[in-house]
Amino acid sequence: MPHVNFAAQVVQMLAGALLLISFAMLAERRSRRLLILLVWQGVVLVTSTVLVAASAHLTHLYYSAALTLLLKVCVLPLILFRLMRKLGIERDNEPLVNVPTLMLVGLCLVIFAFGLAQPVSALATTVLRKTLGIAIAVILLSFLMILARRKAFTQVIGFLSLENGLFFAATTTTYGMPMVVELGMALDLLVAVFIFGIFFFHIREQFDSLDLDQLESLKED
């Protein structure tokens, strides 16, 4: 077994945690718990970024960690939490496909993601290249979650989790993206959540529910 330093080992452990949280999100039915899981995902992400920054001595990663902390752990969950309160959508929501099937599909996706990451991580230069598979798996699982949910609110959480996966892939394989790109993405995310919030109200006003199946009636025949 090759020599891996302590920080890298912790990051790999955190990557495992990230994957676990993704699976938990896939199975979770309640919006409130889903939101809490998202916060946890953010916390893990921040921790791993700080660790990577410390082990690789990269100051710009500290900034992006701070940005993530501010945005993904504090601001966005807060906005979403208040939205949830206002809209009164704390009750259960059933996925389109039942949970065990979802888990099995997720498992296949993880295997696929690892297969996909193999040739890429062989080219990567960082010590943390093994985690790329996990990052891709998180992205695919988040996508699956968006796909399988009925409610607009849970889809937004899936979208944010997808973004987390992308961010994790960036930090672990190439020590983060240029600051400009990261700032731009952060701003996009913030704007997106605001727009989603507005849309929630509109959808609910129109259909008396946030259930996206109702949108089917918009189709022209």
Next chain:
Amino acid sequence: MHVVSSLTTTTPLAGLLILVASWFLIGALGLIQPNRIGWVARTLFPLGALVALGIAGVGAMSLVPGFTAQSSVLALGLPNMPFHVRLDTLSGFFLVLLGSAGAGISIFAAGYFRQGEGTAPGLLCLQYHVFLASMALVVLADDAYLFMVAWETMALSSYFLVVTQHRIPEIRRAGFLYLLMAHVGALGILLSFGVLQGGSWQMTFDAMRAAHLTPAWASAAFVLALFGFGAKAGLVPLHVWLPEAHPAAPSPVSAMMSGLMLKVGVYGLLRVSLDLLHVGPWWWGLLTLGLGLGTALYGAIFAAVQTDMKRLLAYSSIENIGLIFAGIGLALLCRSFDMRLLAALALAAALIHAFNHAFFKSLLFLVTGSVMHATGERSLGKLGGLIRYMPWVAALALIGSLAIAGLPPLNGFVSEWLLLQAFLQTPRIPHAFLNMIVPLGAALVALTVALAGYVMVKFYGVIFLGQPREQGLENAHDASWLERVGLSWLALGCVLIGVFPQVALDVVSRITRQLVGTSVQRGPSPWWMTPITSSQTSYSGLWLWVGLLLVIGVTFVLVRRIYHGRVRRTPPWDCGYPWQTPRMQDSSEGFGQPIRHLFGPVFRMQRELPHPSDPKPTYRVQVQEHFWHQLYLPLGRLVQRTAERVTILQGGRLSTYLLYSFMTLILLLVWVL
């Protein structure tokens, strides 16, 4: 204007660009006070006419001997892909056409547009001048990029002009059809340019001239160009938009579309087939020739049975475009057999005919505009006797009608005579079958011209001669002075080219020298036009005029002297039927009847004949085209069905849509793996 003129003396191209830009500016100025007719119509439109004259004048500089083509790269366009412009004899000629005919139309429009007819006048002014400027840019473009940008601007601005009265559903429908055909045609042109660049991926025309295409690819480029430019020019069977869109538009716009825009389509085909492409196989010429002759005859036959005066003129435009295309086809055919002189003759005929058509067709469309304003009618069946109430318009319309009918002292005769001369030389083509088939084209040209004469007798006779068919026609007023100036300008053009055809031939010979390498000499005498040899045929417009005037003068004097005082006025014989009304005059349907009978299978007719015992008998006949029912409607249904198949993908469920992107992502990733 002083700055412009001092610049044009240095380089004509810079002057032209400034003039085109000032058209855009005039258009934009119309938005300042869009509803004030005094500002928009009486100030801006005359200014636009001045700019048009300037464009014609500067464009004419390219036609003086000793001119060499000028090109320049503009600081506009995309990064690494700037706009190229070039002024050579061909583009100069079409600029002269555009400017000189456009000036007359603009002056007329200054007196024509009124308050409260659909779109605000200021907006019309913008669209009108953008339309003019984009046509000039198409002609000036020296790369496919600027060409397509200007081409699409032209299509869009003219679309908005067509749907000026967008509250009427038929006009919206006509506009849509026009837009659709314009886009289908533009697709053909775009693909043609894509083939023409020949793998160099350079979009400049210089690169296309230098490209070496295999014969198959060159033919593909030619056929695509013929399709695209033919759709714009109105080549059968791509002409269906023309009889719908021309009547829908306000008359000055119809005049611009028919007189100018169709010529831009002709320009495009000339540019691609004679300049960008190298000499091709003979079937290119034969295809163009056949389509052109078919179009000419088809247009003439359909024009003869129309009852709406603007539709009649639209079909007549199709006929004239057909003659122009026949000339181009003959030029291509002769060029492929290296018969340079004959190619030059045919091309000269096509170019002069394009120029003539711009003048007389614009003139006639503007006349219909004046008639519509005066009477509110455009159906021939409700007009008549207008020569008494609108003498100016009637006199000028007579010149236009005689010119379009191809009668000798006027310009229409010149180009048709040249075309006929070219056809009569075709037995010399060194190909066993072509030298027998192609001369038959002369017969078709003659038939078409004769039918065109018939159409014009109907057009002029039903509108201006006889008795008024409706009550209110006595109140019709003549055109305003601005309208008269515009009409007179165009009529003057018809007369001048008719009197001095050898000058026109001289001018055109510079273009033929550039495109086919040689030119037709006008002959040894300055007063006679002798395109081939004096032993075969010659024509002098001036001497014919002198002769005609002499005959008329002598007759007039003789009648005055000898027959004076012996005039009696009596009612005509009424066939023993005393109660006659003006509605018993020969109607436009009546004029069309022999043609409907002779060419029956060509039409799709629906007739409603009255029952003998009907107290209020009505007769209705509707003539439609087979192309519409047998080509376009099935095509439309096919598109509809395909679209319905594709719509299944769009189920309306959000998760299905998400699944599409998810599966695409996975598939792409598998691909990478």
